[in-house]
Amino acid sequence: MIRTNLSTRPFYNERSVRLILLAVAIVVVAFTAFNASRVLRYSRSDTRLATQASRDETRAADLRQQAARLRATVDSKQIDFASADAREANDLIERRTFSWTDLFNRFETTLPDDVRITAVRPKIEKEGFVLSIVVVARTVDDVNEFIENLEQTGAFRNILSLEDRVDDQTAQLNSILQALYLPEVGHAAGGGRPGSTRR
Numbered sequence: 001m002i003r004t005n006l007s008t009r010p011f012y013n014e015r016s017v018r019l020i021l022l023a024v025a026i027v028v029v030a031f032t033a034f035n036a037s038r039v040l041r042y043s044r045s046d047t048r049l050a051t052q053a054s055r056d057e058t059r060a061a062d063l064r065q066q067a068a069r070l071r072a073t074v075d076s077k078q079i080d081f082a083s084a085d086a087r088e089a090n091d092l093i094e095r096r097t098f099s100w101t102d103l104f105n106r107f108e109t110t111l112p113d114d115v116r117i118t119a120v121r122p123k124i125e126k127e128g129f130v131l132s133i134v135v136v137a138r139t140v141d142d143v144n145e146f147i148e149n150l151e152q153t154g155a156f157r158n159i160l161s162l163e164d165r166v167d168d169q170t171a172q173l174n175s176i177l178q179a180l181y182l183p184e185v186g187h188a189a190g191g192g193r194p195g196s197t198r199r
Helices: 014-073 076-096 100-110 140-153
Strands: 115-124 129-137 156-166 173-181
Touching: 100 115, 100 140, 115 140, 129 140, 140 156, 140 173
Parallel strands: none
Antiparallel strands: 115 129, 129 173, 156 173
């Protein structure tokens, strides 16, 4: 026969239930604290970013006003003067790239025996170097041969005979030729005379 009164204490696991509820409460409090800290952090970050954006917008407005003032004070004559200086500097740079040695090497390989060059004047144009070449020859055929040899190199284009005059004292033909010279195009200098051999 059982003498214990079971009705006075029906649940024996009351302590474990309390521990579980306490653990759940601790987890809830921890998550609440974490969320609260995150909300405060993002709120501060948002305030800081809004302040920085406002400062940046003010700075941008100031810079736009300064730019407008500077544009109003710019003198178009000074810009034209600076552009002219820049063009002159570019011309000087292009002149430095002109190789007289390469040019005379090309002349040496194309010049017939009866033709002499007495003057060469280069001028820089948009399309390249425009050469004025003064030659002395016995006949027009010699000058034409020189022109054909220059054209065959590929480095000389648009070759024109501007003036032909016979010298009364020497009975020789003085010709002024004009040609567009593109040194980066054509056969390498010194590769032999194109289409012509020395007599």
